[in-house]
Amino acid sequence: MSPADPGPPGPAEDGEVIKAIPLRHPWRVLIAVVLVAMLAVFIIDAAQRKDFGWAEVGKYIFDKRISQAALVTLQLTVYSMVLAIALGLLLAIMRLSPNPVVKSVAWLYIWIFRGTPVYVQLVFWGIVALIYPVLTVGVPFMTPWLSFDNSIFTNLFVTAIIGLALNEAAYMSEIVRAGLMSVDEGQEEASRALAMSWGQTMRFIVVPQAMRIIIPPTGNEVISMLKTTSLVTAIPLSIDLYGVSRGISAVTFTPVPLLIVACIWYLLFTSILMIGQHFIEKRFSRGSGQRKADKGSVPDGPPTTAELTNTAIGNDIGGKG
Numbered sequence: 001m002s003p004a005d006p007g008p009p010g011p012a013e014d015g016e017v018i019k020a021i022p023l024r025h026p027w028r029v030l031i032a033v034v035l036v037a038m039l040a041v042f043i044i045d046a047a048q049r050k051d052f053g054w055a056e057v058g059k060y061i062f063d064k065r066i067s068q069a070a071l072v073t074l075q076l077t078v079y080s081m082v083l084a085i086a087l088g089l090l091l092a093i094m095r096l097s098p099n100p101v102v103k104s105v106a107w108l109y110i111w112i113f114r115g116t117p118v119y120v121q122l123v124f125w126g127i128v129a130l131i132y133p134v135l136t137v138g139v140p141f142m143t144p145w146l147s148f149d150n151s152i153f154t155n156l157f158v159t160a161i162i163g164l165a166l167n168e169a170a171y172m173s174e175i176v177r178a179g180l181m182s183v184d185e186g187q188e189e190a191s192r193a194l195a196m197s198w199g200q201t202m203r204f205i206v207v208p209q210a211m212r213i214i215i216p217p218t219g220n221e222v223i224s225m226l227k228t229t230s231l232v233t234a235i236p237l238s239i240d241l242y243g244v245s246r247g248i249s250a251v252t253f254t255p256v257p258l259l260i261v262a263c264i265w266y267l268l269f270t271s272i273l274m275i276g277q278h279f280i281e282k283r284f285s286r287g288s289g290q291r292k293a294d295k296g297s298v299p300d301g302p303p304t305t306a307e308l309t310n311t312a313i314g315n316d317i318g319g320k321g
Contacts, residue, residue, distance in 0.1 A: 053257035060248065060261050069244035070265045076160055076229045076240060081222055083165035088172025095177050106173070113170035118163075119231050125163035126235035129153040157239070160232040168225060175217045179210035211284045219277030223270055241265055 046052055060066055094106035113121070129150050136144035153159045183206045191201040230242035238247060241262055249258035 051256060052260065053254050056252070056254050056257035057260050057264075060245075060258060061264060063248075065244055065248065066241070066261060066265070069239060069241045070269070072157075072239050073226065073229050073241040073265075074269065076157075076164065076232065077222065077226045079161045080164035080168060080229075081225055083161065084168035084172050084221075084225075085218070087165065087169035089176050091169060091173035092176035092180065095173065096180065110170045110173060113167050118167045118228060119234050121167055122160070122163045122231055122234040125153065125159050126156075128159075156235050156237040160229075160235055160237045163235070164225065164228060164232070168221060171221060172218070175214055175221070176210075179212075179214035180206060182213045183209045208284075215281055215284050216277070219273070219280065222277075223273050226269055226273065227266060 047054070091106045091109060094102045095110075097103050132150050134147055135150050137146040138144035153162075187205050188201055191205050196204070229240055232240055233243055237243065245258040245262040249255040252258075
């Protein structure tokens with residue numbers, strides 16, 4: 001390099017630092033202000049209206065009858081969902097079966113229970129004890145081998161669980177089937193090439209990946225089941241949260257405050273379920289996204305051979321290795 005050659009420019013000569021100016025969104029700010037103002041006006045107006053009966057809301061929000069009814073609602077939700085998930089898993093396996101008869105039976109079940117309203121189904125289960133007062137086991141048109149009174153459907157709580165679970169199983173079967181079918185068949189073939197059994201393949205390969213598809217809609221179905229329990233009045237069962245609040249309002253002639261009490265309890269349970277669903281989804285989504293670089297971190301040089309190898313075979317976080 002000759003003495004007259006100034007050489008490459010230094011850091012100070014590269015140019016001026018660019019100052020980024022964020023874009024302004026006046027319409028976005030205006031819409032936000034209008035929405036907040038409307039919400040504030042509604043809250044202030046509702047707080048001043050006597051028809052809402054806020055004093056009655058405070059009186060019954062922690063009433064023993066309401067809290068016990070809320071516990072019954074939780075029991076209906078949990079028991080019905082456990083039974084629905086087990087039956088839905090069985091139906092999903094039947095839908096994936098190569099046997100056309102088994103597949104057709106599962107399809108017929110799903111068609112019936114998804115195609116009719118849940119309220120109508122609960123009404124039917126409420127009167128099934130009248131239609132079938134005695135249950136028999138045997139060959140048709142011959143003397144029954146075994147007969148016993150239909151005491152199952154005379155218990156309204158058990159009837160509500162069965163009715164809710166049978167309806168929900170039709171939806172859960174499609175959720176489980178979609179999750180199982182989302183896993184590439186090549187991974188099952190690779191597991192068989194590694195001498196893994198069917199159980200090991202399902203446990204370590206298929207199910208962990210399918211859970212990412214199954215968990216989010218299942219959480220939504222649990223929340224939906226919690227609210228669907230209010231329809232058990234069709235059986236009729238009146239010891240749930242909505243049934244008890246409606247019974248109290250019929251005596252005190254305060255329907256609006258008791259409806260608000262029921263809504264507060266439903267919102268409480270729904271919020272807890274949504275938080276739990278968030279953490280479960282976060283647990284099963286680990287490794288499904290790409291690794292995020294730290295802000296401001298710039299690699300000092302080209303990637304090393306080890307980094308290129310890990311990226312190629314998918315051993316980095318979020319890869320397929």
